[in-house]
Amino acid sequence: MDEEHELLINPVVQESVLHNTKTISDLRSLLSSLLGIAAGTLGLESYAGFIFYFVMSAFTSLLMGVFLAGGKPKEYFRGGWWDLLSSDLIGGLAGYVLTWTLFLGLVGV
């Protein structure tokens, strides 16, 4: 009930929500394959690689929050910073593992 009231007072533009989610997922898949290149070059293995992914993803989310959302992600995402940090994190992991293993094989071994 509370949320319904909130939505009546401050209506949300669905189109913009979709656009922002799509933008963040595009950026995330691009950046995570890039991070995979770095992880493979550094020769990270098992847990270290996944920890690297999550730490660097937090860093890129921070970049998006500062440069694209102007430090106020509440205006662009309903969940604020949390949405920015967590959205499409697992989806980016696939591209990350792909380039990670590729570059580990190319560079490390």
Added chain:
Amino acid sequence: MSNPTPISIGTKLLILFSSVLLAHSIYSAHEHTHLYSTRPPPQASTSYSPNPQHKLPLDIILETIISVSLLSIGIVLSGWEFRPIQWRKWAGQLEREKGQGPYEFLESRLGFIDIRAKRSEFASWVKEHEATKAT
């Protein structure tokens, strides 16, 4: 992907520079591991290490991390944008940037027509038309 804002020269230079830096660090890492794997290990009998891969030197690690961070900054800055989800901010932005927002129908009602402006516009159009006809 929509690209409403043009990419600035500085961002392009940043992307170029960090790509070169990343390629260089990958090449360095490759050369480093390659050299170590071809060289015979020093004093092979004294200690057994299960992982023959040697640690990368600190400068290659730093170069990789810094180049990837710079490249991420460059990619984030290259023409992406978020749209405000609050209706009032979105409508205000549309009215400022495109001249008409979602409430355009309220402002273009019959009662709001400036009839004198329309008349003078029509008169000037007629005058212009006749002038072109005469010549």
